[in-house]
Amino acid sequence: MIKIDKHSIIKPKILDNTWIAEKLNKIQDMPNPGDLITEKYNDKSVRTALNQLYRNKCAYCQGEAETAQYTSRIDHFRPKDKIKVNKKQIENHKGYYWLGYEWTNLLPTCEKCNNHKSNQFPLKEENSRISDNLAEEGFINEGEFQFDNFKITKLVKEQRLLLNPEIDDVDKHLYFLPTGEIRHITEEGETTIKIYDLNRGSLIFERKKIIDDIVRELISIFIKYEDNRNRMDEFFDKLNENNSDLKYSRFRFFIQNFFDFFIIQRFEDIGLSKHAQILKDIYKQRSV
Numbered sequence: 001m002i003k004i005d006k007h008s009i010i011k012p013k014i015l016d017n018t019w020i021a022e023k024l025n026k027i028q029d030m031p032n033p034g035d036l037i038t039e040k041y042n043d044k045s046v047r048t049a050l051n052q053l054y055r056n057k058c059a060y061c062q063g064e065a066e067t068a069q070y071t072s073r074i075d076h077f078r079p080k081d082k083i084k085v086n087k088k089q090i091e092n093h094k095g096y097y098w099l100g101y102e103w104t105n106l107l108p109t110c111e112k113c114n115n116h117k118s119n120q121f122p123l124k125e126e127n128s129r130i131s132d133n134l135a136e137e138g139f140i141n142e143g144e145f146q147f148d149n150f151k152i153t154k155l156v157k158e159q160r161l162l163l164n165p166e167i168d169d170v171d172k173h174l175y176f177l178p179t180g181e182i183r184h185i186t187e188e189g190e191t192t193i194k195i196y197d198l199n200r201g202s203l204i205f206e207r208k209k210i211i212d213d214i215v216r217e218l219i220s221i222f223i224k225y226e227d228n229r230n231r232m233d234e235f236f237d238k239l240n241e242n243n244s245d246l247k248y249s250r251f252r253f254f255i256q257n258f259f260d261f262f263i264i265q266r267f268e269d270i271g272l273s274k275h276a277q278i279l280k281d282i283y284k285q286r287s288v
């Protein structure tokens with residue numbers, strides 16, 4: 001997960017609130033209004049905008065969301081259907097169906113994160129949850145859905161446990177290890193890892209592979225080049241390039257910034273202490 005600025009992109013026109021207010025007003029008294037949220041939130045213009053913003057990556061795991069073979073999913077951060085907590089549906093709540101077409105509630109995901117999360121949306125305190133009584137919550141006035149009244153600040157009172165890359169400073173909650181695992185600092189981080197299954201085997205494998213590839217590349221530089229300093233400089237220049245387009249860019253950020261812990265330590269671990277020392281010296285010189 002990496003911080004994303006949604007204000008850097010224009011909200012797709014289809015999510016214009018005039019027809020949405022009308023629609024929500026019609027479905028609000030139905031028993032399962034979430035089922036009546038049509039696929040308009042999944043319009044091509046919405047997916048294109050989200051994929052552009054997230055660079056075709058999943059909002060949660062940073063793996064590929066949109067590829068030549070697969071189309072990205074759009075996750076309702078707050079579920080539009082009945083909510084699950086601890087795998088049980090909570091009672092007396094129809095879900096956040098009124099956020100079914102809300103731009104700030106739509107995030108692109110890969111299939112796995114989307115399936116793992118399903119309709120889960122746990123809070124620290126269940127009683128801080130915004131009810132589905134929209135009149136009471138100020139979303140309906142004189143029978144009309146007041147979409148303009150929707151304020152993200154209204155949602156802040158909910159003590160949510162799932163991190164949102166568009167709102168939260170994820171660095172305060174999550175960090176990585178050279179093993180490819182992700183670790184939590186806070187309860188929110190812990191819940192987020194669990195609900196999106198961010199330590200699933202395939203993700204650990206993919207993240208660790210980035211380190212393995214770097215180590216392999218460095219070893220080949222050591223082997224092939226007698227005077228390897230220029231090649232090393234090229235390597236470090238490439239390593240430190242802006243990699244925000246690449247998969248798992250936050251993990252790569254950790255490799256860039258904790259090179260000692262993520263890469264040099266590996267050389268020590270595999271008994272290449274001399275090479276570790278050379279890397280340490282180059283790294284130190286370059287950091288000056």
Ligand SMILES: [Zn+2]
Pocket residue numbers: 058059060061062063109110111112113114
């Ligand atoms: Zn994912």
